[in-house]
Amino acid sequence: MPQRLLILVLLEVLLGWGAGVSAQAQGNGPGVRGARAAALGNASVALDGDAWAVANNPAGLGSLARPTVGFYAQNRYFSAALNVGAAVVALPLGAAPGPEAAADEPGAAPVGAPATPRAWARRGVVALEAQRFGGQLYNETRVGAGYGYRLGQISVGGRVELLQISIEGLGSRRVALASLGGQVEVLPGKLTLGVYGYNLGQARLASYQDERVPTVLKAGLAYRPTAQVLLALETEKDVERPANFKAGVEYRPVGALAARVGVASLSEEISAGLGVRLRDFGLDYAAAFQAALGFSQHLSVTKTWGKGNGKELKIKN
Numbered sequence: 001m002p003q004r005l006l007i008l009v010l011l012e013v014l015l016g017w018g019a020g021v022s023a024q025a026q027g028n029g030p031g032v033r034g035a036r037a038a039a040l041g042n043a044s045v046a047l048d049g050d051a052w053a054v055a056n057n058p059a060g061l062g063s064l065a066r067p068t069v070g071f072y073a074q075n076r077y078f079s080a081a082l083n084v085g086a087a088v089v090a091l092p093l094g095a096a097p098g099p100e101a102a103a104d105e106p107g108a109a110p111v112g113a114p115a116t117p118r119a120w121a122r123r124g125v126v127a128l129e130a131q132r133f134g135g136q137l138y139n140e141t142r143v144g145a146g147y148g149y150r151l152g153q154i155s156v157g158g159r160v161e162l163l164q165i166s167i168e169g170l171g172s173r174r175v176a177l178a179s180l181g182g183q184v185e186v187l188p189g190k191l192t193l194g195v196y197g198y199n200l201g202q203a204r205l206a207s208y209q210d211e212r213v214p215t216v217l218k219a220g221l222a223y224r225p226t227a228q229v230l231l232a233l234e235t236e237k238d239v240e241r242p243a244n245f246k247a248g249v250e251y252r253p254v255g256a257l258a259a260r261v262g263v264a265s266l267s268e269e270i271s272a273g274l275g276v277r278l279r280d281f282g283l284d285y286a287a288a289f290q291a292a293l294g295f296s297q298h299l300s301v302t303k304t305w306g307k308g309n310g311k312e313l314k315i316k317n
Contacts, residue, residue: 029214029238030055030179030198031133033086034072038298039273039286040248041262043232046194046222048155048183051090051302054127054146057181057196057218058157061125061148066306067091076296081138086131092121092306124149129161137168153185163213165205175203175213192222194234215239220246228252232262242266260286273298280304 034052037044044056051068053060067090074084125148133140144161159179166172181196198216205211220234230250237243248262248271258275273286282302289295 029216030196030218031084031131032074032298033088033129033131034070035273035284035286035298035300036250036258036260036275038074038288038296039260039262039271039275039284040232040250041234041246041264041269041271043220043234043246043248043262045181045196045218045220045234046183046192046232048192051088051127052300053148053157054088054090054129054144054159055086055131057183057194058127058146058148058159058179059155059181059183059194059196061090061127061146061157062150062155062183063120064090064125064148065092065120066304068302068304070300070302072298072300074296074298077294081135082133083135084131084133086129088127088129090125090127092125094122094124120150139166140164141166153188155183157181163203173205175205177201177203177213190224193219194222195219214241268292269296 032038032042033055034044034050036050037047037052037056044052047053047056048060048063049065050056050060051064051070052072053064068088069090070088072084072086072088076082127146127148129142129144129146131142131144140163142161142163144159146157146159148155148157158181161177161179162174163177164172164174177199178201179196179198180200181194183192183194185192196218198218199213200215202215203213205213216236216238218234218236220232223231223233225231228251232246232248232250234246235243236246244264244266246262246264248260250258250260252258256277260271260273260275262271263269264271267290269288269290271286271288273284275282275284280303282304284298284300286298287295288298
């Protein structure tokens with residue numbers, strides 16, 4: 001019984017912590033996907049070329065040029081009841097125009113290397129994701145499909161998902177959600193604006209007190225002043241709660257290594273992490289600290305296939 005009480009208290013804190021944590025933790029909000037986003041304070045709405053864009057902003061899928069699979073694990077405050085696990089598969093549709101496919105992450109090419117022409121899938125990118133949060137007492141399971149399409153400097157994307165929430169002794173509830181996003185390269189290769197609306201239909205969980213899945217709106221910028229540096233800014237607003245402001249910095253001293261720091265205002269959380277790219281594999285880790293609740297850890301792994309494999313590292317060497 002004491003363990004159950006502790007878990008309930010933690011869930012209550014997470015789901016109601018001034019809303020900031022509820023949106024960034026699970027709490028049937030969009031949550032965090034990928035350790036890179038977690039290290040940047042989850043300021044991810046303007047990031048592209050990343051398979052985890054399927055949940056952070058599907059419009060970013062449109063810049064993904066190669067098939068990718070990824071796995072993500074998160075633990076909050078050393079409690080097994082707050083674990084998150086997710087897997088994603090992203091498939092470009094149609095050959096990318098141009099002689100070479102683009103790098104998976106803008107800025108991942110080695111410092112000083114000749115600029116690689118950016119290209120993207122002719123018919124867009126489709127992605128499937130499965131994710132689970134929680135333990136036996138309370139858990140959320142979701143299965144989602146996303147699509148992103150890029151045309152020139154503009155990308156659009158959407159996602160539909162089935163969310164199941166289960167509470168031991170009370171049963172389960174399933175709802176369908178729909179979300180839309182967009183990105184615009186205001187200054188090509190330098191400045192990107194991203195917007196995302198999660199659960200635009202305001203899906204209802206229960207008729208009692210008109211309980212609904214949160215509708216969350218996000219807008220942000222990604223600015224690359226140099227090939228080594230990325231600055232990410234974002235504001236996130238649950239329509240019923242205060243806004244959360246997030247910021248992150250990514251620095252790549254070499255193409256295969258990235259160091260990141262981030263901060264989120266409403267959840268009062270700071271974060272840091274590292275990313276390593278070895279040929280077709282990517283490994284990212286992030287740790288975050290919240291003064292009242294403690295540490296969280298994030299780990300993600302990706303694997304890509306197709307043309308351009310290892311191109312970035314070969315150029316350097």
